Amino acid sequence: xxxxxLTAAEHAAVQRRTVLVLSFGQVxxxxxxxxxxxxxxxxAADISGSDALSGLATASVTLGAAVCAIPLARLAARVxxxxxxxxxxxxxxxGIAVVILAASLRVFPLLLAGILMIGAGNAGxxxxxxxxxxxxxxxxxxxxxSIVVWSTTIGGVAGPLLLGPGEIVGQAxxxxxxxxxxxxxxxxxxxxxxxxxxxxxxxxxxxxxxxxKAAAAATGTLIADRPVVARYAIFAVxxxxxxxxxxxxxxxxxxxxxxxxxxxxxxxxxxxxxLVGITIALHVGGMYALSPVFGVLADRWGRLRVVLLGxxxxxxxxxxxxxxxxxxxxxxxxxxxxxLGWSAATVAGAALLTEASAPEVxxxxxxxxxxxxxxxxxxxxxxxxxVLSNFQYAGLGVAASVLVLAIVVLSPLGRTxxxxxxxxxxxxxx
Numbered sequence: 001x002x003x004x005x006l007t008a009a010e011h012a013a014v015q016r017r018t019v020l021v022l023s024f025g026q027v028x029x030x031x032x033x034x035x036x037x038x039x040x041x042x043x044a045a046d047i048s049g050s051d052a053l054s055g056l057a058t059a060s061v062t063l064g065a066a067v068c069a070i071p072l073a074r075l076a077a078r079v080x081x082x083x084x085x086x087x088x089x090x091x092x093x094x095g096i097a098v099v100i101l102a103a104s105l106r107v108f109p110l111l112l113a114g115i116l117m118i119g120a121g122n123a124g125x126x127x128x129x130x131x132x133x134x135x136x137x138x139x140x141x142x143x144x145x146s147i148v149v150w151s152t153t154i155g156g157v158a159g160p161l162l163l164g165p166g167e168i169v170g171q172a173x174x175x176x177x178x179x180x181x182x183x184x185x186x187x188x189x190x191x192x193x194x195x196x197x198x199x200x201x202x203x204x205x206x207x208x209x210x211x212x213k214a215a216a217a218a219t220g221t222l223i224a225d226r227p228v229v230a231r232y233a234i235f236a237v238x239x240x241x242x243x244x245x246x247x248x249x250x251x252x253x254x255x256x257x258x259x260x261x262x263x264x265x266x267x268x269x270x271x272x273x274x275l276v277g278i279t280i281a282l283h284v285g286g287m288y289a290l291s292p293v294f295g296v297l298a299d300r301w302g303r304l305r306v307v308l309l310g311x312x313x314x315x316x317x318x319x320x321x322x323x324x325x326x327x328x329x330x331x332x333x334x335x336x337x338x339x340l341g342w343s344a345a346t347v348a349g350a351a352l353l354t355e356a357s358a359p360e361v362x363x364x365x366x367x368x369x370x371x372x373x374x375x376x377x378x379x380x381x382x383x384x385x386x387v388l389s390n391f392q393y394a395g396l397g398v399a400a401s402v403l404v405l406a407i408v409v410l411s412p413l414g415r416t417x418x419x420x421x422x423x424x425x426x427x428x429x430x
Contacts (some may be wrong), residue, residue: 003059011211014202015135019144021199022128023151025085028090028192029125030288031162031185039163040115041252042276043099046178048108053307055312059250059381060112064095064119065126066374073367080203081131082196088124089193096186103176120273123370124300130366133354134204135211139299142306142351146295149347153288155188163277205363212359225358230365232413233353236307238373239403240345243314244338245377245386246400248283249320251335252276253385254393258328279332286339294344295351303352304414310345311404313337318404318417319418321397331393352414376391 040057048054048151068091076084099408102111132148133141169181212223255275298306317337324330350369357365387396 001100011135014204014207015137015144016201018135018204019132019147021195022132025192025195025200026125026128026151027154028188028195029089029121029128030152030193030284031159031188039181041249043103043111043178044108045253045256047103047106047111048188053108054250054253054385056112056382056385057115058245059378060115061119061122062245062374062378062381064091064116064121064374065123066115066119066371066378068120068123069126069370069374070364070367072127072359073363073369073370076127076131076205077363080206081127081134082200082203084127085124085131085196085200086193088127089189089196090121092121092189093186093193094184095119095121096189100175100179100182103179115323119374121373125365126344126370130352130354130363131204133351134208138355141354142295142298142303142347143292144295145275145351145354146291146293146298146347148293149295149343150288153285153291159185160286161277161281164274186392187415198318209359225361226356226416228413229356229416230353233303233307233349233356234365234369234372235410236407236414237346237349237353237369238376239407240314240349241312241341241373242376242380243318243400243403244287244342246380247317247338247396248280248335249381250384250393250396251279251283252329252386255279255326255328255331258326258331275328279335280316283330283335283339284420286336288339290340291343291347294347297344298348298351303348303355304411304416306348307345307352307414308411310341310343310348311408313344314404315341318397318401319336322394325393325397334397343362352416 014150040061041054045054048056068088072088072338075087098114099111102108102114110226129145129148132144136144159161159181162184166181166184167178168180169183170176173183175183206243240327293304294309297309314337317340320330320334320337325334350366353365353369354362383399384396387399391399
């Protein structure tokens with residue numbers, strides 16, 4: 001049976017299998033991401049001796065993803081998603097080993113290099129959500145994409161919660177302080193790599209490309225390309241990610257300051273790790289747990305409306321950061337809403353980008369979107385450290401509000417219209 005000869009039932013079965021494999025891979029890949037988000041800023045502050053440099057950890061994660069997003073997308077377009085995703089896993093494995101070595105030697109540049117490699121691996125994780133749309137029917141594109149995003153909840157929440165057990169295991173095997181949970185991350189990345197190599201068959205992107213060519217040859221129709229809508233989708237996804245990443249990057253440092261005396265409290269390093277771990281776990285849960293809801297809403301309400309819903313949630317998060325950011329409950333509420341807003345905007349924005357792009361430019365634009373999203377978030381994380389040092393947590397919330405406003409003001413650019421050419425259709429099922 002060739003890919004072109006797939007019946008409707010076989011097509012649906014291949015898509016279900018693809019979504020299932022990608023979802024399991026995201027569970028495993030999310031563990032390394034969750035651990036790095038929680039520990040990166042703390043390790044950077046500890047090794048460098050400067051809170052102002054702690055934002056470089058999150059910046060390195062996002063910079064690594066930015067640098068590798070376009071090359072991985074181009075690789076996927078040539079040889080398929082499977083090889084691109086496994087290469088991302090290899091990057092992450094190398095990065096984890098380098099981070100552990102850097103913590104042992106207490107070399108700050110080496111730490112950033114390791115986190116950069118983990119970020120490069122995260123570029124593969126980001127590509128998984130687009131892989132879920134390769135063979136998806138248009139009416140289920142948001143749902144299938146969001147299921148893969150949702151699956152990251154398990155790994156993303158487990159990563160921060162493994163900080164405590166990781167320290168116990170790390171001490172038992174002689175690992176450097178605050179790096180024990182990376183042992184779990186390494187095992188998870190190895191399992192994800194094996195899963196993609198063995199089970200992601202047929203390759204969804206290569207199958208979709210063949211089916212699209214066959215359909216075009218048989219019907220003589222073309223899929224509409226909407227570059228203005230695509231550019232707005234890229235901007236909305238990148239802007240929402242910057243808002244989320246900049247506030248999240250500084251939250252561990254902010255909580256550490258609070259726990260060490262802002263309100264007359266004294267805390268041990270274990271207490272700080274537990275507080276940061278729980279807060280980031282709730283935030284990551286907000287990022288992913290309700291993504292299927294936002295995916296279904298994007299299919300039913302429309303992509304743009306759900307992007308704007310995400311901005312409402314992000315504005316609520318920033319309001320909590322501005323007005324209640326000196327209280328632990330306020331910070332936790334802000335981080336949960338921050339995750340929910342990010343989820344709504346990125347799920348709907350990714351679906352909007354996919355269906356606004358013709359097949360011949362779709363993968364390239366997806367790579368550009370991931371690269372811009374990560375690169376701008378890296379810059380935002382670096383600036384966030386400076387803003388936190390000079391204007392406190394509330395000032396960071398005010399600064400991030402500018403991007404939310406810009407996404408709302410430019411939203412008319414994201415409206416779609418039906419094509420007038422009878423030989424042009426809007427992203428039919430492959």
